[in-house]
Every structure is written in C-alpha cells, then in structure tokens.
Amino acid sequence: MAKPETFGAVDTCVDAVLEKVGKRIVLGLPLGIGKANQFANALYARAESDPEISLTIFTALTLERPSAGNELQRRFVQPLLDRLYTDYQDLAYNRARRKGLLPPNVEVCEFFLQPGSFLHSPSVQQSYVSANYTHVPRDLLDRGVNLIAQMVSPSTDGSGDFSLSSNPDLTLPVIELAQERGHRPITLVGEVNPRLPFVGGDARVPAGMFDFVLEGETFQRELFPAPNAPVGLPEYALAFHIAGLIRDGGTLQVGIGALGDAICHVLRLRHGNNADYRDILQSLDVDTERALCKLPLGLGPFQQGLYGASEMVPEGFLHLRRAGVLKRQVYADVTLQKLLNKGAISPIVDEDLLIALHDAGRIQCPLTEADTQFLQAAGIVDPSYSWRGHRFLDQHGELEECDLHSSTGRKKLLGSCAGKPLPGGTWLHGGFYLGSNALYRALREMPEREMAGINMTAIDFINELHKDRALKTAQRQYARFVNSAMMVTLNGAVISDGLENAQVVSGVGGQYNFVAQAHELPGGRSIIALASTRVSGGRIRSNIVWEYPHCTIPRHLRDIVATEYGVADLRGKCDRDVIEAMLCIADSRFQGELLEKARAAGKIEADYTIPEAFANNTPARIDAVFTQGHRLQLLPYYPLGTDLTREEAQLAVGLKALKEEGRKIWDLWPLIRRGRAACKSRAPEYKYVHECLQRMEFEYSDTFEHRLEAYLVAGSLVQFLDINRPLGVVCDPEPVGPDISPGS
Template sequence: MEWTKEPESYEEVEACVDAVLARVGKRIVLGLPLGIGKANHFANALYARAERDPSITLTIFTALTLERPASGNELQRRFVQPLLDRLYRDYHDLAYNQARRKGLLPRNVEVCEFFMQPGSMLNVPSAQQDYVSSNYTLVPRDLLDRGVNLIAQMVSPAPDSSGDYSLSSNPDLTLPLLALAEERNHGPIVVVGEVNPRLPFVGGDARVSESLFDFVLEGESFEQDIFPAPNAPVGITDYALSFHIASLVKDGGTLQVGIGALGDAICHTLRLRQTHNQEFSDILHSLQSELDATVSTIPAESSLFTRGIYGASEMVPEGFLHLRRAGVMKRKVYQDATLQSLLNAGTFSDCASEDLLLALRDSGRIQSPLTEADTKFLQAMGIIDPSYSWRGHRFLDEGGEMEECDLHSTAGRTKLLGSVAGKPIAGGTWLHGGFYLGSTSLYRELREMDPGELAGINMTGIDYINALEKDRELKRAQRQHARFVNSAMMVTLNGAVVSDGLANGKVVSGVGGQYNFVAQAQELPGGRSIIALSSTRTTGGRVQSNIVWEYPNCTIPRHLRDVVVTEYGIADLRGKSDRDVMVSMICITDSRFQRELLSKARAAGKVERGFKIPAAYRNNTPHRLEAIFEQGHRPALLPYYPLGTDFTEQEAQLAVALQSLKEAGRNIFTYWPLLRKGRDIAKHRLDEFPAVRACLERLGFDGSDDYHHRLLAYLVAGAYSKFFDDKRALGDTADPTDENGS
C-alpha cells in the first residue's frame, strides 16, 4: 500500500486533539496498540476531552493495558513503593483504565479489550462486560466492523535523515488493520504517531514512511522511559516444566514462547542445553529415565544446536536475545519458498555459491539465461554480483560492457557470483515477532544492538506470525519442526484447555493468539502445539489440581489436543482415543489427585476398571522434584532470575519471599513455622543476620511497635531466612544507583 500525505506536527497534545476532532468528528472509535505501544499522552488528552464533553462518543478498542504495580495489601505496598519511584517515575498511567477500575467511566466512553493483563480486571464489572473474545488475527476485522476511524501509537524516529518512523513493538495489528481497510475500501482511518526516541528503532516491516501518519506529536514531553515488566522469580516447578519442553525442541526447528517465569525458564534451559550440555542431559535423564511410552513416544532431544532454531513468536520474550547470544537462535529464514526449501534440505549453506545457483535453476526458480525478474531476485538476496545486468546478460562497468556470462558454464557462473561468492545470503531473518515487552535490559539491548544484528529481527503483522492463510507455502518452508509453547490455567482429563476464564464466566486474560498457534501446529508438517501448566496451584493455603475432570469454560477444544506438559512429564495426545488421552493425563497429574480423577474416568466408562497407574507415575510429588534439583551443583545452574531482573538484590530476594507467603495463603498452620522462626530472628538474632535487618528496614518494619506490623515482620523474616541455606543463585540484579533503573 502507498501513502502520499504529509503529517501535521504538533508539540502540544491539546492542539493535536483539536485537529483530530476537526478531521474525524465527535464519534470516535480509537484503536490503541496492546502493551507498550500505546500513545498514552494523546489517549489521556482525548479521554479527558470526552469526559468534559458528553457530545463526544468515544470507544477505545485495545488490549493489555499496562499499569504500574498495585499494592493489594500492606506487604505489597511496602515492597512496591520504592519500585514506583525508581522504575516508573515518569510513566503516565492511562486515565481511562483508572476510571474503569473505580467504576467512573462516563456514559459516552466505552473501553473494549480483547486481552487483559492477567487477573487484573476480575472484579471490574465494566471490563468484564465490555471484554471482546476474539482470536488475535481477527482483531483487525473486528475493529473495522466497529467502525474504527482513529489509531494512536507510540513510534520511534529513524536514526538517519529519512524521516521514517518505526512502529517498533507494535506493527502487529496496525499493519494488517490498514491493509484490510484498504482492501475493503473502509474509508479513512486517521493515524496519530506519538514520537518517543527512547523506544527502540526496529526496522523490517515495522519501518514506515512518515506519510503513514496524519498527525505527529513530537517534543521533550513525549520522551519517556518504556514501561518495564521486571522478570519474576523462577521456581522449581517452572524449571521442571522447561526441561521437558526443551527436550521437544529440535535442532533446525522453530520456537514460540510467551512472557513470564515459564518463558524465562524455557529460554534458560535451552541455553543450558547448548552451553552445559552434559548437565542438561543429566537433569533430563533424572526427570525422564523412569518414564515409559504410556504417555509419550516423542524422542527426547538433547543434542547441541548446530543448525540452530528460528523464532516465530507473537510475543518476543527477552530470553530470545539470550538464546541468540548463546548460539541457539541462529537459524535464518528467507522470503522465498524455493530458496528456503533448498536450505532446509541441508545440502547448501546460506552463502552464495555455484551449487546454489544450479539448484535454483534446476528447481525452476530461475531461468537460464536469467530474466529481469531472476536478476532482481538474485541480487536482492545477495546471490549474484550487483553489477550484473540482465540486458544482454553482461556485466557493466564505467568503461563499458564486460564479457557475456550466464549459468551454462563454470566460468559464467563464477562471473555471476563475482564479489558475493562465499558471502552470506542477504535478507536472513532469525526472529519474526509481533510485539515485545520486558525489562529495561531488553529495551536497552534493542536500542544498542548492532544494525547488522538488528536487521535479523523483523517485527511484523500478526497475520504473518499467527496464521498460514497468506504465503502458506513460504511459511511451511520457514517453520520447520515448529514448537508453539503456550501456558494454561487448567486442562481437562479429555484434553480441553482452559487458559482465559473462570467457571463463573469471569475473564482472566483472553484468548490472544493461543488458538491461532494451536490450529497452526495441526497444519504444519512436523509442527506441535505444547500446552504447559503446573499440575497444581495453591489457593488460600489449599493445594488444588490443575488437571480436572471437567470445566465449564474452554479456550482450546479437545479436538485440537496435541501435547500437554506438566512438571511430571509429557503427554502426547494427538490422534489418541479418549481412553488413552485420559490415561496419559492422569500419568502427568500430581499423585495426590490421580486416584480421584481415575475414579471419575472409570465411573464414566472412559477407562476400564482394571487399569492401574504405572509405577513410574505414582511418585509425582514436589518432594521428588526437589530431590532431583538439589543434587550436586544443580542449584547453581538454576537461578531464580536466569535472565536477570530490574530488582535490586534485596528486592529480588524479597520478591521470592513474598511469593512463598502468597502461596501459603492465610492458613495459620502454614504460617506458624515461618512466624516462629522469624520471631526468633527478629527479636533476638538480628545482629547475626544483617540481611534480614536490611530487609525489614527496606519494608519499613524496623522498630515498629504495632502488633500487626510486628507479625508481618516476623513472617517476612521467616520467609527471607530461606536464603541462608539456599544453594540457588539469584542471577543478575539491578544496580540501585543506575539512573535508568536497569
């Protein structure tokens, strides 16, 4: 598509709002990107205008509205406040979200989200009522059906004099929405760009001309740090899951994972497979050696990555950059199906060579002599010398024409290759992504990345990442041995997946792209969808199974069941009968809940009464996993923050301690050992434990006479004391003196 208009530039947001209203009118359907790409200043000013003027009708359609960390209780408040001052000091919260949370949205404003920050809106009626359940790839259609007429997005200015901008983190919906609008003759959609130089400039499809925009907001007031999402601590359960998942990833394959502790664990474990292969193999053997073919016959992968893997992920996690540095994420793909298929065969390297030219000719991709189209293709890919001219099949130089050359002879092919012989093919992409979100380290690394390295990342439309409809042949060639990893809250015994909502209809998050990837895996040769979940959860101090007999809400129906992984193993469900699916799921369930689930399956006639759970799966307990991971120097290989964190060392330890308190709930029987130990330390032994003293000072509990505060201090001291004999490392932590909080 082509745009020829020149944007109007504004330094004052109110003036820009005036101009937009004059262009669009008072009925506004605003599309805001998900995550960090929102134009917060403009969105807040437009919302404030609609608040003051009831004649304006404003619908905001978006997803993943980010908020600064909230403090739900006394401990959280004391932990969070310094983080707000250090990491979020210049972040502008979205006014519509604050009003929505308080039930104060005016009648003329509607906010619709198709994916919410997980768990953040469970008790907000307007958010629950206005939630739109939609596959990620269908959001452009839904926006057009609602009459979208305005997009407002944070963009990054080009580092050169081109005047271009980068959609950076969020070409995911903007590009396909505008393309679909043009295809449908939808009518004008006004585009506002809010320019922030601190947003990384990412090229590829995300690089767009200034003529894409109708209005541009530029000035110091729009320059602010990008919203950080500090990495959460990784627990033993996530590590156990990640080893099983890493054993499913093939060298030369494709990977998609999401954000969060599990994603961090998966990336770290894949890195261990490459950098500490013997240790990786030993731990994997400890986890899987006793398992048999009852639940899975998929061969375990534990070899080094020689060809590497390619990333095709709607969400670009920080761990992918770590995998790139470790030599794991190094397989490049190219925008030509024939060339990609030849490279997949492993006969050729991705360098310009005589053999590659002949193979392209023999496959029918190019002709001999070369046509104009062949020449453009080969030169764009860096496979023949840029000075070759298809006219007369000759090289041209300043002095005139050189001798004729073509594909028929060795001499001709050598001439064609010329200066590019043996050099890497151009246009290789090691990562296609839809959006990114992470720590300050992620943003800094993208800003500082070498241009040649950054060129291997193509942030693009979500229709390219999540679906096969367009360029199907090319995507099938690129996405070899695809492994699409998505998390779930629960899985039923028959393989239906619950990822987005509760039994009472409340939405936890949204479908997002999960269904897209599950369906895509079924269509790709060698592709597999991997649903990962912890086998249990602890709510209010009570342990419950995440593998259930039935559930009224379903995100992925059972007819798309594929691979399910818990910390206790891998269940390959594809193509299996209901009976075998249920048996497989029982085998990867926590042993405390296996008997109950088996009884229900027997009562329903789904599993024969004589079936007995194999001995290898009767010891699915946290104690067994802890014993495996505590052996030798294994704890040192599995830090709490394998990718680093924006937390300081003290905050990182506190986050682990507070997480353990949250899981314990409010049960006095689970709290009592911590209270007793913490009381002893806090009252009598603080001089022996200066780290505990510093921790209590950090939370403001030093010298407190309040009884409630003293109990909280004892709990924290007890939970914090686990680090005194903990063999697991923290990982890299932030320097609190760093002005950027990185």
C-alpha cells in the same frame, strides 16, 4: 506521501483530530507499550468534559503501575514506583473504569487483559471482547475504527522514517485490510519517543503514513518495565521436559513469564552446559519406555540452531541469540528456503547456489529479466550488472551472455557477491515485545547488522498460515509452539483465559492460532505447559481436572501437554489413552480422585492402576532431583536478570509464597514463629532476612500489627527462599544499614 502535521502540544493535536475525524471516534490503541498514552489521555479528558463526543477505545493489555492492596504490598511496591515508574504516565481511562467512573459517552473494550488484574471488575468484564488475535483487525473495521494512535520511534539516519517498533502487530494488518475493503480513511497519530528502540524490517514506515505527529521533550518517556518474576523449581522441571522436545534446526515460540524465562535458560544449558542438561533431564524423565510421548528427546547442543517466530518476543530470545542458539535464519523465497532446509546449499553466495536454484526450476538459463531482478534483490548477482535481452551489460558497458553453464559465466554473474553470506536472513519474526529495562536497552544498543535479523511484523504473518502458506511452511520446519495454561481436563481440553463463573483472567490472544497452526504444519507441535498443582488460600489444588465448564482450546485440538512430571502426547489418541497419559503426569496426591471419576464415567477400565513409574509424582521427587550435587547452582531465581534489587528479588520469592499460604492466622502461625526466631537471631545465616526487613521499612515496627507482618515476611523468607540457589543478575543494591529486629 505528504508530510504529517507536527505538534509539540497534545491538546492542539486533539483539536486537529476532532476537526478531521469528528466527534464520533473509534480509537485503536496498540497493546502493551505501543500505546500513545499522552494523546490517549488528552483525548479521553476531552471526551470526559464534552458529552457530545462519543469515544470507543479498542485495545488490549493496558499496562498500569503496580498497586498495593494491603500494607505489606505497599511497603514492597512504593520504592519500586519511585525507582522504576516515575516517568510512566498511567492511562486515565484505566483509572476511571477501575472505579466504575467511565462517563456514558466513553466505552473501553479489550481483547486481552493484564492477567488477573480485572477479576470481579464488572465494567471491564462486561466490555471484554473474546477474539483471536488475528481477528482483531476485522473486528476493529467492523466497529468503524477511524483513528489509531501509536508510540513510534524516530530514525537516526536522516530518512525521516518512523518505526512501529514494538507494535506493528495490528497496525499493519488493520491498514492493509482497510485498503482491501475500501474502508474510509483511518487517521493515524504518532507519538514520537526516541527511547523506544528503532526496529527496522516491516516495522519501518515512512513518516507520510501518519496524519499527525506529536514530537518534543514532553513525549520522551521511559518505557514501561515488566520486571522478570522469580522462577521456581516446578517451572524449571517443566522447562527441562519442554527443552527435550525442541528439535535442532527447528522453530520456537514461547510466551512471557517465569516459564518462558526458564525454557530459554534451559535451552542455554542444553547448548552450553550439555552434560549438566542431559544429567538433569534424564533424572527428571521417568518415562524411560517412551509410553507417554514417543518423540525422541533432544539432547545435543544446537548445531543448526533455532529460528524464532513468536507473537510476543520474550527477553529470553535475546539471551538465546547471544548463546548461539537462536541462529537459524530464514529467507523470503520458498525455493531458496527449501534448498537450505535440505542442506543442498549453504547460506554462502557461490556457484553451487546458482546451480541449485536452476536445477530447482527457480531460475532459467539464460536468465530472464525476472530472474535477474530476483537474484540481485537476493544479493546473489552483482548489482552493477544490467539485464539486456538475455545478456548482461557490465559496468564497462560490454554485453555478456547470461550463461549459467560455465564456471566463468557463473563467476562473472556473482561478481562482488561471491563468498559473502547470503543477505536478508531473519532469525526472529515478532509481533510485539514487552519486558525489563534490560530488554529495551539491549534493543536500543543492538548493532545495525544484528538488528537486521529481527523483523517485527504483522500478527497474521506470525500466527496464521493462510497468506504465503508455502513460504511459512518452509521457514517453520519442526515448529514448537509453547503456551501456558491454567488447567487441562483429563480429556485434553485447555483452560487458559477464564474461570467457570465467566470471569475473564486474560484472553485467548494467539493461543488458538498457534495450536491450530501446529496441527497444519508438517512436523509442527503445540505444547501446552502447566504446573500440575497450585496453592490457593492455603490449599493445594490440582490443575489437571476431570471437567470444567469453560475451555480455551477444545479437546479435538489436543496435542502435547507437559507438567513438571513429564510429557503427554495426546495427538491422535483415543479418549481412554488420553486420560491415561494425563493421569500419568498429574500430581500423585490427586491421581486417585481423578482416576475414580474416569472409572465412574466408563472412560477407563475399572481395574486400571497408575503405573509404578508415575506413582511418585510429588514435589519431594522434584526437589530431590534438583538438590543433588551442584544442580541448584545452575538454576537461578532470575535466569535472565531482573530490575529488582537483591533484597527486592528475595522478597518477591517470599511474598509470592506468603500470598499463596492463605490469610487465616492458624494457617500462618508456623511462619510467624519461624519469622520471629529469625528476627531475634543475630546469626550470619539470617543477615539477608534483616536486610529484606529493612527494605520493607520494618525498623520502626512498634505496633503489634507491624511486628506480626515483619514476622510473616521473615518466616516466608526462611521457609521458601532457598539461599543455596543464586538469584541471577539484579540491580545494584542500595547501601545496607544495621540489622533490624522488630521488638517483642
């Protein structure tokens, strides 16, 4: 491959791209942190100033710095911007489309939106593309993609290679599919950023793959941090139920967010604090007769461990790795993997391994040349041997029979490989990653030997089975694919990406892929997780509904649904039994209304009643379980840590709850009264309240409006922040000044 043309200035690179590609550009930008932001901005600026350029940008998950919609949000967000995002360059097309100012020669299409950030934004809603993650390469080629611009990481070993790092997910399959189709050449631009972790495996590519490279200090930017959100007790209850479904020796996929953090933390508890894990799970689980889900509960620590196969690599996976949970390795040979699954061999190179491979028909005796190549590539046969017509030529130039029948012959074949761990094992396949600064730092500092077990790769490898089905089936034994939803109907249809008025909240992403894959894999299960209720505008609403005019996953793919109240196994059940199971994991405040609708539709018998064991599905019961003994001490708000300071971490809990409480003054009056009392008090138990108010710069609250806001913040902290729960690892806090008490 020819070396790419390198530029230190982005405008000259844009000139070169326009000269090569022309003025009709279809630009593919990776999702998340992998975008070449500076190149994309320069290209957009050029199109904005030149109407002869036609620019289509096809991407997903456009990240943007937090913004403030009101005064409270501004007070919270601005210091975060100053501390965490000063080095991040927002994408210019995003600012323009938010304001409806995209020029007519520029089109921006996304197949997955930053969740909830573009509701009621007409231009974004109209240009959204609903697509399965794995179909995006096809859609890109159908649109005529002719340019891909991606942030890459440079190697430090002198090879000159680059790493696609966070985003080989679509770049690799787009290039492969383009070659299969005979698609016209796609120009690749790499924006080199040494702060992006260098990840090997399939993400490692030669520099010659790129046509143009941007390199220099200008492009060395900090990555976009996504601070971990606080985890509530309902999410922990969900996590305990889900952790009980994870089978030792199995495969795990979870998504980003508070629920994913909670699941990873509870799996750590299961492994390292097993007695506490069992105690809490058995207290939460009222389905003692296994009426709703007959799968046996996973209670013990992880002996074999788990293997991760997840499109999104969550930060919690690194914590599970450190805890000794994510330790099951998979290998790129079907027979080898099946032998490991059965326990017929161990992942140590020895004579038994050779015998087992021969008995399974994977290799012959005497060895063929192909057998020799396979065994040496797999790290089983000494690399110093050279095959010569049924014989080995050893390092001394002597010919030896390739005989597996004798111990002497096997030992000679193994040579220096004997007794060593089987190389080439992968404990995590991922498509992309996004997280906190701690995640990026951990990947940058990860030892090479440990990093070798991570393979960031094409999304169709992770999300589908149609290629290498036999291998993936062997690797992904007892798979558990955990994805969250906004709502689920009593019939088991899942709503995850949009609302009844066609507003898109996020996107389908890979959820459908994983649900379908779970149905195809022997022993595989899809777990849809959701809180049973939500608070909106001060009102509690059920997330389990009778019907909804839109769904992401149709009911014929229903599998397992979990709420904080339990697990409902819906696979293969008739409608009546599905409805019964869903009623039993709904919040009891809504069970009666839902039951009446099912009765009226004739989908359940008229005299059916909710079993007593499931008739007390209330937040009070969940709270009662977690407040016993020392249990709360095991459940930090930020189990994986956070980029927030102590005060910010506390405020995030209070402000989130305040947002849910509504905006009408009579709804908020109890909080105002409680907050005013806390502001006036000098009692030690309210010290944290004053520290948080100082962080919000309420020390000069000399207007009625500001005092009211201070009281609301203080009230939400007192009402919703449980000071008996640890926060977890937070940033070093800034020095704390004197107590702040807003004036009367």
